[in-house]
Every structure is written in structure tokens, then in C-alpha cells.
Amino acid sequence: MSWPKEVTIKEVGPRDGLQNEIKMIKTEDKISWINELSESGLNYIEITSFVHPKWIPALGDAVEVAKGIKRNPDVTYAALVPNLKGLERALEANVDETSIFMSASETHNKKNINKKIAETLPILKEVVHGSLASGKTVRAYLSTVFGCSYEGAVDPDQVVRVSDALLEMGVSELSLGDTIGVANPQQVEQVLEILLKQFPKEKLAMHFHNTHGTALANVVVSLQMDITTFDSSLGGLGGCPYAPGASGNLATDDLVYMLNGMGVDTGVKEDQLQRAAAFIEEKVAKPLQSNHYKACQATRV
Amino acid sequence: MSWPKEVTIKEVGPRDGLQNEIKMIKTEDKISWINELSESGLNYIEITSFVHPKWIPALGDAVEVAKGIKRNPDVTYAALVPNLKGLERALEANVDETSIFMSASETHNKKNINKKIAETLPILKEVVHGSLASGKTVRAYLSTVFGCSYEGAVDPDQVVRVSDALLEMGVSELSLGDTIGVANPQQVEQVLEILLKQFPKEKLAMHFHNTHGTALANVVVSLQMDITTFDSSLGGLGGCPYAPGASGNLATDDLVYMLNGMGVDTGVKEDQLQRAAAFIEEKVAKPLQSNHYKACQATRV
Numbered sequence: 001m002s003w004p005k006e007v008t009i010k011e012v013g014p015r016d017g018l019q020n021e022i023k024m025i026k027t028e029d030k031i032s033w034i035n036e037l038s039e040s041g042l043n044y045i046e047i048t049s050f051v052h053p054k055w056i057p058a059l060g061d062a063v064e065v066a067k068g069i070k071r072n073p074d075v076t077y078a079a080l081v082p083n084l085k086g087l088e089r090a091l092e093a094n095v096d097e098t099s100i101f102m103s104a105s106e107t108h109n110k111k112n113i114n115k116k117i118a119e120t121l122p123i124l125k126e127v128v129h130g131s132l133a134s135g136k137t138v139r140a141y142l143s144t145v146f147g148c149s150y151e152g153a154v155d156p157d158q159v160v161r162v163s164d165a166l167l168e169m170g171v172s173e174l175s176l177g178d179t180i181g182v183a184n185p186q187q188v189e190q191v192l193e194i195l196l197k198q199f200p201k202e203k204l205a206m207h208f209h210n211t212h213g214t215a216l217a218n219v220v221v222s223l224q225m226d227i228t229t230f231d232s233s234l235g236g237l238g239g240c241p242y243a244p245g246a247s248g249n250l251a252t253d254d255l256v257y258m259l260n261g262m263g264v265d266t267g268v269k270e271d272q273l274q275r276a277a278a279f280i281e282e283k284v285a286k287p288l289q290s291n292h293y294k295a296c297q298a299t300r301v
Numbered sequence: 302m303s304w305p306k307e308v309t310i311k312e313v314g315p316r317d318g319l320q321n322e323i324k325m326i327k328t329e330d331k332i333s334w335i336n337e338l339s340e341s342g343l344n345y346i347e348i349t350s351f352v353h354p355k356w357i358p359a360l361g362d363a364v365e366v367a368k369g370i371k372r373n374p375d376v377t378y379a380a381l382v383p384n385l386k387g388l389e390r391a392l393e394a395n396v397d398e399t400s401i402f403m404s405a406s407e408t409h410n411k412k413n414i415n416k417k418i419a420e421t422l423p424i425l426k427e428v429v430h431g432s433l434a435s436g437k438t439v440r441a442y443l444s445t446v447f448g449c450s451y452e453g454a455v456d457p458d459q460v461v462r463v464s465d466a467l468l469e470m471g472v473s474e475l476s477l478g479d480t481i482g483v484a485n486p487q488q489v490e491q492v493l494e495i496l497l498k499q500f501p502k503e504k505l506a507m508h509f510h511n512t513h514g515t516a517l518a519n520v521v522v523s524l525q526m527d528i529t530t531f532d533s534s535l536g537g538l539g540g541c542p543y544a545p546g547a548s549g550n551l552a553t554d555d556l557v558y559m560l561n562g563m564g565v566d567t568g569v570k571e572d573q574l575q576r577a578a579a580f581i582e583e584k585v586a587k588p589l590q591s592n593h594y595k596a597c598q599a600t601r602v
Contacts, residue, residue, distance in 0.1 A: 001490050001522070181596070184562035185521050189302050213511075213555035213592030214562075216518040220486050224302070247592050254514035261485035261515075291514030291548050295482070 001224060006265035008229045010044040010175075010205065011037055011252055013280070014065075015080055017237030019049060019056050021284055027061040029283045031068040036276035037234065038072040041268040042252075046078045046099060050086035066093030078139065082113075083123055087130050098131045100124045100171070101141040104159045105148035108179070112143070121165055128169040140171040141207065146183035146191065156194045163199065173205055175231055178218065181211025181247070185221040192225045205229035208250045210236060210289075215250035216258055223264070230255060235277045235288030251290030253277055302525060307566040309530045311345040311476075311506065312338055312553055314581070315366075316381055318538030320350060320357050322585055328362040330584045332369040337577035338535065339373040342569040343553075347379045347400060351387035367394030379440065383414075384424055388431050399432045401425045401472070402442040405460045406449035409480070413444070422466055429470040441472040442508065447484035447492065457495045464500060474506055476532055479519065482512025482548070486522040493526045506530035509551045511537060511590075516551035517559055524565070531556060536578045536589030552591030554578055 014034050018025055034047050047069065053060030066079060078097040081090045090098055102120045103109035109117050124140070131138045144151075145159050163174050176195075188206075195204060206222045206229070208215040219230060236251035256268045274296060281288045288294070315335050319326055335348050348370065354361030367380060379398040382391050391399055403421045404410035410418050425441075432439045445452075446460050464475050477496070489507075496505060507523045507530070509516040520531060537552035557569045575597060582589045589595070 001487075001525070003487055182562070184559050186302075186304055186563035186565075210514075210592060211596045212558050213552070214517055214559050216515055217521045217559060220518045220521045221302070247595065251514070257513050258485050258515050258518060261483070262487035264487075291511060294548065295512045 003223055003262060003264055004226060004228045006228065006267070007223070007259055008044065009042060009252060009255060009266055009268060010046065010229065010231045011042045011234060012046045012207075012231050012249065013037070013233040013235070013237050013252065015046040015049050015059065016231075016249055017233040017235075019058055020238055021058055023283075023285055024058060025283050027064050027068065030061070030065050033276060033280050033283070034065070034069045036272070036279055038070065038075050040272040040276055041266070043074055043267065044076045044078065046080065047095070049080035050089045050093075051080060051082045052086070063089055063093045066090075066095055081127055081131070084126055084130060087127050091134050091136070095136070097137045097139060098127065099139045099141060099175075100127050100166075101143065102162070102166075103143040103148070103179075104162050105144040105151045105154050107150035108144045108148045111150065117162065124166070125169050128171060132170050137172045138170065139173045139175060140166040141175045141177055142166065143177045143179040145176045146178040146187055147180055149180050156191050159191065160194060160198055163195065167199065167203060172203070173229065174199070174203055175205045175207045177207040178209050178215075181209035181215070183208065183218050184214055185217050188218045188221045189225065192222065192227065196225065201226050201228075205231060207231040210247040210250050210254075213247070216254060219250070219255065219258070234273065234290075235281060235293055236290040237280070237284065237288065247289050251288075251292065253290045253292045257292040304524055304563060304565055305527060305529045307529065307568070308524070308560055309345065310343060310553060310556060310567055310569060311347065311530065311532045312343045312535060313347045313508075313532050313550065314338070314534040314536070314538050314553065316347040316350050316360065317532075317550055318534040318536070320359055321539055322359055324586055325359060326584050328365050328369065331362070331366050334577060334581050334584070335366070335370045337573070337580055339371065339376050341573040341577055342567070344375055344568065345377045345379065347381065348396070350381035351390045351394075352381060352383045353387070364390055364394045367391075367396055381442075382428055382432070385427055385431060388428050392435050392437070396437070398438045398440060399428065400440045400442060400476075401428055401467075402444065403463070403467075404444040404449070404480075405463050406445040406452045406455050408451035409445045409449045412451065418463065425467070426470050429472060433471050438473045439471065440474045440476060441467040442476045442478055443467065444478045444480040446477045447479040447488055448481055450481050457492050460492065461495060461499055464496065468500060468504060473504070474530065475500070475504055476506045476508045478508040479510050479516075482510035482516070484509065484519050485515055486518050489519045489522045490526065493523065493528065497526065502527050502529075506532060508532040511548040511551050511555075514548070517555060520551070520556065520559070535574065535591075536582060536594055537591040538581065538585065538589065548590050552589075552593065554591045554593045558593040
């Protein structure tokens with residue numbers, strides 16, 4: 001089997017991890033956490049969201065966070081942007097990259113964005129063009145690629161169509177989301193086979209959730225398909241608001257542990273990652289879900 | 302990629318899952334649980350251990366359990382046997398198969414069995430020959446194949462030597478244990494490549510722990526190497542006494558969820574497995590660790 005020599009991990013914890021946290025995290029604590037993450041060797045951190053605070057109150061301090069953090073020149077600091085109004089705030093906060101988002105399934109897109117897919121695309125196009133015009137690259141999150149909580153199975157051809165539209169706009173990377181954590185390795189193989197016929201692998205990143213425990217198994221197959229960019233959230237924070245107690249995002253520390261063990265270079269220092277995990281665990285005031293973190297805590301006792 | 306059409310899952314929960322439980326489970330509850338498991342489509346259950354109750358008090362009722370359960374003719378009921386005294390009790394209880402155990406690393410073997418490897422092998426040989434003479438097949442658990450809590454890395458050549466000795470005795474299957482849950486997919490590939498040069502794949506089963514979240518990722522690579530027998534414990538019970546709070550055995554329900562999703566036939570009915578999981582969760586009086594179980598519980602709320 002052939003494994004990539006190195007992998008890029010995109011840390012989404014400060015945005016995807018915290019956006020559904022019931023406990024409000026202080027702005028200064030978010031800033032301290034991002035500063036800790038910036039020292040771990042991660043070279044990409046999605047720090048917040050410029051979605052209107054009415055929808056995501058937990059990230060209402062987006063501008064303050066983006067302006068308050070210490071910028072490490074080796075790190076790209078990105079933020080979620082839903083529309084031109086959000087873009088304006090993101091540019092004011094001087095993020096390095098913007099991220100747009102939509103769903104591959106019509107019903108999930110409607111429930112999440114309150115618009116049809118056909119209505120969403122022109123709005124995103126404005127954001128992409130506005131970002132690029134301001135010298136900011138754009139990443140796109142595509143949700144429900146492997147299944148939808150409302151529609152069930154999602155047609156890979158539909159994923160191709162929407163991906164094509166997003167890349168046509170000028171998006172530099174697509175993050176393919178298993179939003180409800182139902183993907184399995186054989187399905188990942190099938191979907192990637194279809195997508196890789198249409199798009200270069202450098203344009204694709206995987207965003208797995210560990211809801212049913214399969215996230216790292218899906219990473220394995222993706223690595224074998226030569227995908228080298230993965231999203232994750234430190235400690236497994238976030239990702240599954242409708243299922244309290246269930247695991248959400250793939251945990252950065254589990255991913256780093258596995259890849260480092262395999263000799264796949266992530267550039268991430270495990271000890272610093274553990275420090276950042278311990279910091280945020282105290283702030284969210286509940287145990288982190290990641291296996292590696294729990295194992296390290298347990299053996300430390 | 303090629304995936305096996307079907308896989309055999311060997312349920313070790315009633316033995317490996319319960320042996321370290323602090324809460325003593327009533328004999329009648331163990332019997333009821335095994336009876337539930339027997340209806341799930343699993344065709345192999347390790348029901349108890351005939352290690353002296355001084356060492357494993359939680360399974361001191363081995364004979365009562367083995368005699369009390371309702372035997373489903375489609376299920377093989379196995380039990381752990383450490384020596385001739387244990388074999389005598391196992392034969393009295395009429396188990397279908399005996400399992401012996403030892404470690405690939407010298408220090409772990411010494412700490413666990415209080416004997417050197419060279420001293421352990423003759424005792425196991427007696428058990429194997431005694432079992433076979435009584436018409437009972439024998440399975441062997443080999444611990445610390447992928448790493449040892451005392452010695453760190455374990456030499457695959459040492460694994461080959463001990464495996465060879467066990468198979469020479471007449472053992473019908475070797476269960477290769479990642480006792481401390483440190484294996485990674487690339488290592489699984491390397492170790493299996495070495496072992497499969499020496500032994501037929503039908504003789505090998507994998508026994509992964511999910512301590513660091515990598516168990517299903519390791520299953521994926523094993524499947525690709527055409528291994529088709531896996532040990533697991535319902536709900537992820539057991540497996541890591543020295544690390545309370547950490548995940549232990551690979552959870553049967555996570556494994557079944559992934560394999561069923563991949564179209565790999567396990568013969569296991571998920572709904573009945575969930576019923577058996579809910580039953581034992583109540584008896585151990587603590588939340589099960591398996592992701593799939595937690596996700597199902599959460600969405601049911």
C-alpha cells in the first residue's frame with residue numbers, strides 16, 4: 001500500500017467546534033486557544049464565522065477574535081463567510097482566507113441556509129468574487145456528501161454538479177463533508193473515484209465526522225486515494241448538535257496520533273496539541289471526546 | 302480496492318469485556334446477556350474465563366454461566382483456559398472451544414502470567430493437547446503484537462516465533478492482539494505482510510483495541526489484506542484496566558455498523574445487537590463507549 005509522505009490538517013475547532021457549544025466561551029479564551037493552536041505546528045486554523053450572530057450567537061465576537069489573535073506567519077487564518085455582509089466584516093478583520101458553505105442535498109441546504117441550491121450558488125459567487133478581488137483565497141465546504149439526515153443517500157452525480165459549480169467560481173479547495181458521520185470506507189472509495197475523474201486531487205479535502213466511529217477508517221481510504229488534506233477539530237469538539245452525547249468532528253489529536261504513528265508527516269507537535277486540548281476542555285467545561293486525549297489523561301492519573 | 306464478501310465477528314464481551322468490570326455482574330444477568338447475544342446473528346461468543354477466581358473474581362461463576370446459558374446450535378461458545386486445572390472446569394462446563402493466551406513480549410507475559418515465554422509454552426501445549434483429546438478446538442490469543450506497555454515496540458520476528466509455536470501445538474486460530482491500542486494502519490500492513498508469508502490467512506484473526514481511536518482504521522487495512530475474522534466487544538466494554546476512562550476493545554456495534562454499511566456480510570442484526578447493548582449498559586451501570594451506540598441513543602432522545 002502506498003501512503004502519502006505528508007498531510008495538511010486544517011483545524012476547524014474554533015469555528016466548527018465552538019459554534020454549537022451551549023456554554024459561551026469568553027472572547028479572550030478563544031483568542032488564547034487560537035494562540036495555543038498557532039504554536040502547535042498546524043498551519044491552517046479556521047478561527048470563527050461571520051454568519052450573523054442571530055444564527056450563531058456563540059461566534060458573535062468574530063471581529064474581536066480575528067483582530068485579537070497573535071498571527072503566526074506560518075499559519076493561514078480562515079473564517080466562514082455566508083454572504084457579502086459577512087465578507088465585509090471578514091475583510092475588516094483581515095482574515096487570510098474565506099470559507100463558503102452549502103449542502104449537496106437540497107433539503108439539508110434548505111434547512112441550513114433557508115434557500116434552494118440554485119438560489120445559494122449566485123450568493124456564493126458574489127462572495128467568491130469579492131474575496132478574490134480583495135486578494136483572499138476561498139475554500140468551500142460541501143455538506144452531506146455521504147448522506148443527509150433528511151434525504152438519506154446523496155447521489156454522487158449531484159455532488160459532482162455542485163462541486164463543479166463551486167470550483168468554476170474560483171474556489172481553491174473543496175472540503176467534502178460527511179456531516180452526519182455515516183460514510184464508510186467503501187463509499188469513500190466510490191465517491192472519490194467519481195470525483196477524482198472530474199477534479200484534481202489537490203482541490204479536494206475530506207471533512208469526516210466520527211459519529212459512528214468510522215472517521216479514521218475513512219481517512220485511511222482517502223490517504224490510499226492520495227488525498228492529503230483533512231479537516232479536524234481538536235478534542236473532537238462540535239459537529240453534531242442534534243445528537244447530544246454523540247461524537248462529532250474527527251478529533252485533530254486522534255488524526256495526528258494515527259498519522260504520526262504511520263510516519264506520515266503532519267508537522268504537528270503532539271505535546272503542544274495536548275496543551276491546547278487541556279486548555280479548551282477547561283473552558284467548555286466538559287470532557288473532550290477524542291480517544292487519544294482520553295487515553296493520555298487516563299494514563300496520567 | 303477489494304473487500305471481503307463476508308466477515309466473522311467473535312464477540313469477546315462476556316469474557317474480555319466483563320473481566321475488569323469493577324461492578325460485579327450477577328450470574329443470571331450474564332446468562333441473560335449471552336442469551337441476547339446468541340439471538341443477534343453472532344456465531345461465536347467467548348462467554349467466560351476459567352482462570353482461577355483469585356485472579357479474575359469477576360468471572361468466578363464460569364461454570365454456572367456456561368451451564369446456565371441457552372445454547373444456540375449456530376453459535377460456538379468458547380472460554381478462556383489458562384492451564385489443565387482450568388481445562389478440567391471448562392470441559393465440565395462443556396464449552397465448544399477453549400482459548401489459550403500469552404504475550405508476544407517477554408515482560409508483558411511475565412507481568413500477566415507470572416512466567417517467562419519459554420515456561421508458558423509447555424503449559425499451553427498441555428492445554429491444547431488436552432482440549433483436542435476431548436474433541437474441543439483451541440484458539441490462541443497473542444497479546445502485545447503491536448506494542449507493549451513495558452517494552453514499547455515488539456519485534457515482528459518475535460511474533461512469528463511465538464505464533465509458530467502456538468500453531469505447531471495444534472491451535473486452529475491465532476488472535477493477534479493490539480492489547481494497548483497503539484497499532485496504526487501502516488504497522489498493521491507491515492506486520493500482516495510478515496505473518497502472511499508464514500501462515501495461511503485462515504489461521505489469523507485480529508483483536509484491536511480502540512484506545513487511541515484507530516481500531517476501525519486498522520480493520521480497514523486488515524480487510525484489504527484479506528483477513529476475515531475480527532474480535533470485538535459489544536459497546537466497547539473492557540480492555541484497558543490501567544487507563545480508566547479510555548476506550549478499550551473495539552466495539553462490536555461500531556464494527557458491525559461499518560461492515561454492514563460497506564456491504565460486507567456479518568450476519569449480525571443491528572437491532573438485536575442494540576437490545577443486547579442496552580441490557581448490559583444497565584447492568585454495568587455506566588455509559589457504553591461505542592460511538593454507534595452513543596449516536597443511536599442520542600438521536601433517540
